[in-house]
Amino acid sequence: MNNLYHKVAVASVCTALSFTLGANKEAKAATFTLTATRFVVEGDSYRGVGERVFDSEGYPSSGSISVQRIGYFNETTSTTERRAFYEFNIGNLSLAPNTIISRASFGVELGNVSASYKYLRLKILGYVGNGRPDLSDFEAGVSLGIEDALTPYPFPHPLQGIGFDVTQFVNERVSNSDAFAGFGIRIADFYANYGTAALGSASLKIETVDIAEPVPEPTTIFGSAIALGVGGWLKRKNSSRPNKTTPQG
Numbered sequence: 001m002n003n004l005y006h007k008v009a010v011a012s013v014c015t016a017l018s019f020t021l022g023a024n025k026e027a028k029a030a031t032f033t034l035t036a037t038r039f040v041v042e043g044d045s046y047r048g049v050g051e052r053v054f055d056s057e058g059y060p061s062s063g064s065i066s067v068q069r070i071g072y073f074n075e076t077t078s079t080t081e082r083r084a085f086y087e088f089n090i091g092n093l094s095l096a097p098n099t100i101i102s103r104a105s106f107g108v109e110l111g112n113v114s115a116s117y118k119y120l121r122l123k124i125l126g127y128v129g130n131g132r133p134d135l136s137d138f139e140a141g142v143s144l145g146i147e148d149a150l151t152p153y154p155f156p157h158p159l160q161g162i163g164f165d166v167t168q169f170v171n172e173r174v175s176n177s178d179a180f181a182g183f184g185i186r187i188a189d190f191y192a193n194y195g196t197a198a199l200g201s202a203s204l205k206i207e208t209v210d211i212a213e214p215v216p217e218p219t220t221i222f223g224s225a226i227a228l229g230v231g232g233w234l235k236r237k238n239s240s241r242p243n244k245t246t247p248q249g
Contacts, residue, residue: 028209028210029102029207029208029209029210030207030208030209031205031206031207031208032093032205032206032207032208033203033204033205033206034088034089034090034203034204034205034206035088035201035202035203036086036087036088036183036202036203036204037086037087037088037131037132037133038065038084038085038086038201038202039053039054039065039084039085039133040053040054040065040066040067040082040083040084040085041053041054041082041083041085041133041135041137041138042054042080042081042082043080043081043083043135043138043139044079044080044081045069045079045080045081045186046079048138048139049135049138049139050135050136050137050138050139051135052135053133053134053135053137054133064109064111064112064198064199064200065084065198065199066082066084066112066196066197066198066199067081067082067083067084067122067185067186067187067196067197067199068080068081068082068187068194068195068196068197069081069186069187069194069195069196070194079194081186081187083138083184083185083186084184084185084186084199085133085137085182085183085184085185086106086108086182086183086185086202086204087129087130087131087132087180087181087182087183088129088180088181088182088183088204089131089179089180090170090173090174090178090179090180090181091177091178091179091180093174093206095174095208096210098210098211098212099208099209099210099211100171100208100209100211101167101170101171101174101206101207101208102167102207102208102209103165103167103205103206103207104165104166104167104169104170104171104204104205104206104207105163105164105165105166105167105204105205106124106163106164106166106183106202106203106204106205107161107162107163107164107202107203107205108161108162108163108185108199108200108201108202108203109160109161109199109200109201109202110149110158110159110160110161110162110197110198110199110200111158111160111197111198111199111200112158112196112197112198113149113150113158113159113195113196113197113198114195114196114197115149115150115156115195116194116195117195118150118153118154118156119148119150119153119156120148120149120150120187120195120197121146121147121148121149121187121188122146122147122148122149122162122185122186122187122188122197123143123145123146123185123186123187123188124143124144124145124146124147124164124166124183124184124185125140125141125142125143125144125183125184125185125186126141126142126144126166126169126181126182126183126184127140127141127142127182127183127184128173128178128180128181128182129179129180129181129182130179130180130182131179131180137182137184138184140182140184141182141183141184142169144164144166144169144183145164145165145166146188147162147163147164148162149162149197164183166181166183166204169181170204170206181204183202185199
C-alpha cells in the first residue's frame with residue numbers, strides 16, 4: 001500500500017508538470033496563399049445591372065483586367081462602369097477544431113492608373129461566389145473597405161498594388177462552409193466620378209494559428225499532488241512506528 005501511495009503521488013506531480021509545460025508552448029501558425037478565378041463585368045452603375053461579362057482569358061489580351069467609371073453620376077445620367085471580380089476556392093480549406101483564422105488579406109497588383117482628380121479610390125465588395133463569372137455578380141456583395149490607388153496628396157502617383165483586410169468576411173465564409181469567397185473591385189471616388197485602373201494578379205493570404213486547449217489550473221493539480229504525497233508520507237510514518245506493549249501488573 002505504501003508503494004501505491006508513492007506511485008500515485010509521483011504520477012500526479014508528473015502530470016501537473018506536463019500540463020504546466022504544455023500550456024507554455026507557443027501557438028503554431030500557418031499561412032495559405034490562394035489564387036483566384038478572374039473576370040470583369042460591364043454594366044450600368046446607375047441601375048446596378050451587368051450587361052457583359054469577360055473572363056481573364058478572353059479580355060483583355062494583356063492578362064490584366066481593368067476597372068473604370070466613365071461619365072458623371074446624377075439622377076438623370078447613368079455611368080458606364082466595369083468592375084473586376086476574383087473568386088477563391090476555400091472549400092478545401094480544412095481547419096482543425098483548435099485552429100482559427102487570425103488574418104485574411106486580399107492583395108492585387110495595379111497598373112495604368114488614370115484619375116481625373118488627385119484621388120482614385122478602389123472599393124472592395126465581398127460576396128459568396130460559385131467559381132464562375134455571372135452578370136449578377138455586378139450588383140452583389142457588401143462593402144469591405146476602400147483604399148486609394150494613388151499615393152496621398154499633394155504628390156499623388158500610382159501605386160503598384162493595394163491590399164484589403166478581409167478577415168471577418170473570410171471567417172464568415174469558412175464558418176458557413178461556403179465553397180467560394182468572391183471579391184468585386186470597383187471605383188468608388190468621392191471627389192471625381194470617373195477614372196481607370198488595370199488590375200493584375202490577385203491573391204488571398206490566409207494566416208491561421210492554433211489556440212491552446214483548456215487545461216486544469218496548475219494550482220489545483222499541484223494541490224492534489226501534494227495532498228496525495230503528504231497522505232502517503234503520514235501513512236508510511238505511522239506504519240513504521242514500533243508497536244507499544246502494555247506493562248504487566
